[in-house]
Amino acid sequence: MQSRAHALISEAALRGNLSALAARAGTPLLLPVKANAYGHGLTLVSRVAATHQDVWGLAVATPREAAQISALELGKPVVLLTPPAPDEVVPLADLGVRLPVGSQAEAEALPPHARAHLKVDTGMNRLGARPQEAVAIGQHLAERGILEGVYTHFATADEEDLSFAHEQLKRFRAVLSALPPVLAHCANGGGTLSLGKLEGMALARPGLASYGFAPAHLRETVPLTPVMTLRATVTQVHTAQTGESVSYGGLWRAPRDTTLATVGFGYADGYPRNATLKAQVLVRGERRAVIGRICMDQCMVDVTGLDVRPGEQVEFWGAQGLTVSDVAQWGETVEYEVLTGIGERVERTLVD
Numbered sequence: 579m580q581s582r583a584h585a586l587i588s589e590a591a592l593r594g595n596l597s598a599l600a601a602r603a604g605t606p607l608l609l610p611v612k613a614n615a616y617g618h619g620l621t622l623v624s625r626v627a628a629t630h631q632d633v634w635g636l637a638v639a640t641p642r643e644a645a646q647i648s649a650l651e652l653g654k655p656v657v658l659l660t661p662p663a664p665d666e667v668v669p670l671a672d673l674g675v676r677l678p679v680g681s682q683a684e685a686e687a688l689p690p691h692a693r694a695h696l697k698v699d700t701g702m703n704r705l706g707a708r709p710q711e712a713v714a715i716g717q718h719l720a721e722r723g724i725l726e727g728v729y730t731h732f733a734t735a736d737e738e739d740l741s742f743a744h745e746q747l748k749r750f751r752a753v754l755s756a757l758p759p760v761l762a763h764c765a766n767g768g769g770t771l772s773l774g775k776l777e778g779m780a781l782a783r784p785g786l787a788s789y790g791f792a793p794a795h796l797r798e799t800v801p802l803t804p805v806m807t808l809r810a811t812v813t814q815v816h817t818a819q820t821g822e823s824v825s826y827g828g829l830w831r832a833p834r835d836t837t838l839a840t841v842g843f844g845y846a847d848g849y850p851r852n853a854t855l856k857a858q859v860l861v862r863g864e865r866r867a868v869i870g871r872i873c874m875d876q877c878m879v880d881v882t883g884l885d886v887r888p889g890e891q892v893e894f895w896g897a898q899g900l901t902v903s904d905v906a907q908w909g910e911t912v913e914y915e916v917l918t919g920i921g922e923r924v925e926r927t928l929v930d
């Protein structure tokens with residue numbers, strides 16, 4: 579059965595981005611594959627990444643994601659970045675999943691066969707132990723022989739002003755200097771692009787950049803290619819006559835007879851409803867307007883003058899010219915939210 583909406587995942591683009599980012603960081607990568615690999619498909623991306631020489635391991639946000647990757651038996655470390663519930667700790671340790679530790683209590687709850695990554699809160703104020711407390715926790719974990727890594731997370735490394743990122747780095751290094759040498763990691767994509775090689779770091783964790791996106795002011799730093807192309811199928815073609823309204827709320831009225839293609843991609847699939855009356859798609863390589871309210875399962879496209887037939891594919895973003903960044907802008911959001919919002923009904927396929 580042909581799916582109505584398809585995400586084509588380019589293996590070459592992903593591999594190229596990973597190589598370029600590892601070269602920029604000067605370290606292997608702990609690749610974030612959380613949130614279904616930023617919408618690209620957890621299994622598919624993890625399988626490709628596991629055979630890339632610059633990928634040390636895979637980072638996830640939930641125990642379920644960790645268990646899903648573990649079941650693939652890819653032979654790469656899986657690191658959980660957010661604290662699991664107490665009853666999930668031992669099962670995750672049994673799977674070999676590396677566990678985050680942000681408090682003395684969490685450290686003490688780890689079984690002897692666990693491997694810990696100590697999380698230091700250097701200014702994000704989200705997770706982890708404050709630097710002073712972190713040193714004591716790290717020493718405890720090291721004495722037990724279960725400290726594998728130490729990490730922190732930047733709050734502003736994707737911005738032009740890097741002064742706070744440098745302050746966070748300073749606080750992080752102070753913790754590292756008080757601990758035995760373990761795998762230290764701090765750079766997200768913004769940090770990898772903006773800060774480059776960081777003395778003393780063993781790994782980098784670029785997420786969005788690995789999938790091909792960088793903040794505008796960092797686009798020149800490293801060549802990145804968007805990994806995903808999103809296409810959906812035309813399910814009907816018809817004419818809206820002059821003066822007729824289209825879709826919910828009648829927001830759009832045909833100024834002239836307009837040929838409309840109804841396409842099987844809507845907000846339940848991840849197309850931002852806020853992009854209504856702004857969005858465009860590519861029909862046979864030509865930019866065409868999305869007409870009226872974007873619906874749950876579909877949207878309508880002006881294909882006047884093109885001999886479009888049901889079954890034809892239109893492109894929402896990808897290799898031909900429209901990007902996720904364009905869609906994010908129309909939808910008043912960011913690439914992260916568009917990509918991670920792509921629904922289950924969209925079939926992901928690996929292509930060259």
Ligand SMILES: *Cc1c(COP(=O)(O)O)cnc(C)c1O
Binds near residue numbers: 612659768783
């Ligand atoms: C999501 C996440 C990353 C990746 O961030 P990007 O901005 O996508 O590069 C890195 N580290 C942690 C702890 C994260 O939660």
